[in-house]
Amino acid sequence: MLNxxxxxxxxxLAAKQVSSVELTKLFLDRIRGLNGKLNAFITVDEERSLAQxxxxxxxxxxxxxxxxxxxxxxxxxxxxxxxxxxxxGSRMLAGYVSPYDAHVIERFNAAGAVLLGKTNxxxxxxxxxxxxxHFGPVRNPWDLxxxxxxxxxxxxxxxxxxxxxxxxxxxxxxxxxxxxxxxxVSGLKPTYGVVSRYGMIAFxxxxxxxxxLAKSAADLALLMNAMAGFDxxxxxxxxxxxxxxxxxxxxxxxxxxxxxxxxYFASGVDPEVLxxxxxxxxxxxxxxxxTVEITLPNTGLAVPVYYVIAxxxxxxxxxxxxxxxxxxxxxxxADLSDMYRRTRAEGFGAEVKRRILIGTYVLSHGYYDxxxxxxxxxxxxxxxxxxxxxxRCDLIMGPTSPSTAFALGEKSSDPVQMYLNDIFTIPAPLxxxxxxxxxxxxxxxxxxxxxxxxxxxxxxxxxxxxxxxxQQATDxxxxxxxxxxx
Amino acid sequence: xSLTPDQLQRxxxxxxxxxxxxxxxxxxxxxxxxxGLIDQLQAVDTGGIEPMSHAxxxxxxxxxxxxxxxxxxxxxxxxxxxxxxxxDQGLYLVPKVxx
Numbered sequence: 162m163l164n165x166x167x168x169x170x171x172x173x174l175a176a177k178q179v180s181s182v183e184l185t186k187l188f189l190d191r192i193r194g195l196n197g198k199l200n201a202f203i204t205v206d207e208e209r210s211l212a213q214x215x216x217x218x219x220x221x222x223x224x225x226x227x228x229x230x231x232x233x234x235x236x237x238x239x240x241x242x243x244x245x246x247x248x249x250g251s252r253m254l255a256g257y258v259s260p261y262d263a264h265v266i267e268r269f270n271a272a273g274a275v276l277l278g279k280t281n282x283x284x285x286x287x288x289x290x291x292x293x294x295h296f297g298p299v300r301n302p303w304d305l306x307x308x309x310x311x312x313x314x315x316x317x318x319x320x321x322x323x324x325x326x327x328x329x330x331x332x333x334x335x336x337x338x339x340x341x342x343x344x345x346v347s348g349l350k351p352t353y354g355v356v357s358r359y360g361m362i363a364f365x366x367x368x369x370x371x372x373x374l375a376k377s378a379a380d381l382a383l384l385m386n387a388m389a390g391f392d393x394x395x396x397x398x399x400x401x402x403x404x405x406x407x408x409x410x411x412x413x414x415x416x417x418x419x420x421x422x423x424x425y426f427a428s429g430v431d432p433e434v435l436x437x438x439x440x441x442x443x444x445x446x447x448x449x450x451x452t453v454e455i456t457l458p459n460t461g462l463a464v465p466v467y468y469v470i471a472x473x474x475x476x477x478x479x480x481x482x483x484x485x486x487x488x489x490x491x492x493x494x495a496d497l498s499d500m501y502r503r504t505r506a507e508g509f510g511a512e513v514k515r516r517i518l519i520g521t522y523v524l525s526h527g528y529y530d531x532x533x534x535x536x537x538x539x540x541x542x543x544x545x546x547x548x549x550x551x552x553r554c555d556l557i558m559g560p561t562s563p564s565t566a567f568a569l570g571e572k573s574s575d576p577v578q579m580y581l582n583d584i585f586t587i588p589a590p591l592x593x594x595x596x597x598x599x600x601x602x603x604x605x606x607x608x609x610x611x612x613x614x615x616x617x618x619x620x621x622x623x624x625x626x627x628x629x630x631x632q633q634a635t636d637x638x639x640x641x642x643x644x645x646x647x
Numbered sequence: 648x649s650l651t652p653d654q655l656q657r658x659x660x661x662x663x664x665x666x667x668x669x670x671x672x673x674x675x676x677x678x679x680x681x682x683g684l685i686d687q688l689q690a691v692d693t694g695g696i697e698p699m700s701h702a703x704x705x706x707x708x709x710x711x712x713x714x715x716x717x718x719x720x721x722x723x724x725x726x727x728x729x730x731x732x733x734x735d736q737g738l739y740l741v742p743k744v745x746x
Binding site (some may be wrong): 393464505506531 | 658665681682683712727739741744
């Protein structure tokens with residue numbers, strides 16, 4: 162059961178081979194046994210999970226069950242959940258219990274899924290290694306001395322270690338895809354506007370997008386069916402007809418045009434990562450897909466653009482944490498202004514403060530045009546690169562991350578080295594495009610490698626179809642890490 | 648562009664984040680590393696390019712939603728104030744600003 166996909170668990174629940182209470186207990190036991198080692202969860206409330214599982218079993222008994230009814234799902238601690246704390250990985254919100262549920266949580270509740278717990282993450286989703294969490298780093302289940310990736314590192318590690326069959330994440334510059342790659346699981350960042358941001362604690366609002374992490378692409382499709390959909394409370398939520406994300410799982414690969422951006426296969430990428438990615442692409446060719454060399458010439462500018470735009474938006478979004486209405490408040494202060502300054506100095510960690518300061522700087526008088534406006538213009542050039550590329554291909558493939566999982570502490574003293582790690586995941590959200598990562602093999606140290614598949618706007622079903630076809634022919638996604646034996 | 652510790656203190660004031668004198672040097676150095684990265688943008692020719700403020704700006708502009716001006720949220724003041732560090736008689740308390 163631990164190594165089963167959501168699709169399989171859903172069938173087992175429907176066939177009454179297992180109850181949701183049994184399944185939830187199985188995963189809660191597993192969390193109890195392994196979370197001390199991995200630190201993937203910040204909060205687990207067993208009683209609450211089991212109560213939800215009981216309700217799911219009753220619902221099934223009434224004949225009112227859907228595909229996710231009774232399935233335990235872990236949620237990144239960025240999604241507000243009523244009645245169980247939401248910390249966003251920060252001291253600022255260490256004791257915060259939201260008075261409302263995020264739209265994504267409402268959707269999973271409506272589907273009858275069981276909330277298994279809240280997963281660890283980089284503080285306010287700012288990080289690529291899960292080392293900036295106030296609650297300590299998450300350890301990679303493939304090698305405890307290495308990072309799981311970030312910022313959705315707890316969700317990725319939880320799915321990888323089989324502590325949860327599925328989890329939610331959010332992706333601003335790669336925070337679903339990069340940890341999925343480094344932890345050996347599948348993860349999807351949808352087109353901007355497909356999943357509501359209501360109740361998803363804001364980092365950079367023009368980029369933030371929620372999405373699922375699971376073992377398989379077919380599972381991601383099932384989870385997307387629950388997560389996606391219009392929500393009037395998010396002003397950027399798109400009003401579109403409901404989609405069935407499983408509809409293209411039998412995608413015909415013959416004739417599929419796969420674009421290979423030459424910038425993604427350049428020097429600077431770990432040769433073992435490139436080998437695994439090329440092997441995966443050769444499999445697609447063996448099924449009749451055609452590869453096309455494309456160019457995304459502004460790829461190298463994506464990281465600098467991102468580190469203007471994301472901090473600028475963050476500096477505005479995080480101004481709400483002022484110690485007045487909720488969250489941490491400093492104990493000692495001289496006056497109101499000092500209270501704000503000390504509250505924020507104490508409540509935020511070093512990386513969050515750094516990004517707020519950068520954002521404040523690039524938006525300040527005299528620098529706005531040179532930095533912020535210029536970054537927005539280059540952002541359009543990056544989006545244009547993609548629209549020209551998608552005139553020549555159906556999907557784009559390449560590595561998700563230039564390396565496999567790096568060691569804890571290896572990049573934490575040099576922010577720029579950490580940022581450059583996201584070079585292949587940052588471009589898609591700048592353009593608003595969907596991207597996913599699936600496991601495509603291992604390096605010589607036994608660390609997982611991720612294949613990234615990007616598509617045009619609203620091409621999620623096709624991307625998931627290509628990924629699913631690959632996963633039917635390979636078993637990389639079903640391998641369990643050695644630090645979390647089944 | 649490179650920041651001095653004095654400029655850092657001005658930005659820190661704007662951001663309402665206290666930066667203690669003993670950490671100012673390290674914070675300034677790290678910020679300057681990041682500014683070195685983003686300074687690459689200065690060399691890009693963006694003549695005639697419209698700034699892109701949003702991922703789907705074209706689509707979003709086409710469908711800006713409006714709703715009737717009606718009250719849609721219930722009053723949950725007591726519940727919300729339960730989260731605050733200090734409240735009194737339905738008001739959020741902050742240090743005295745006017746003597």
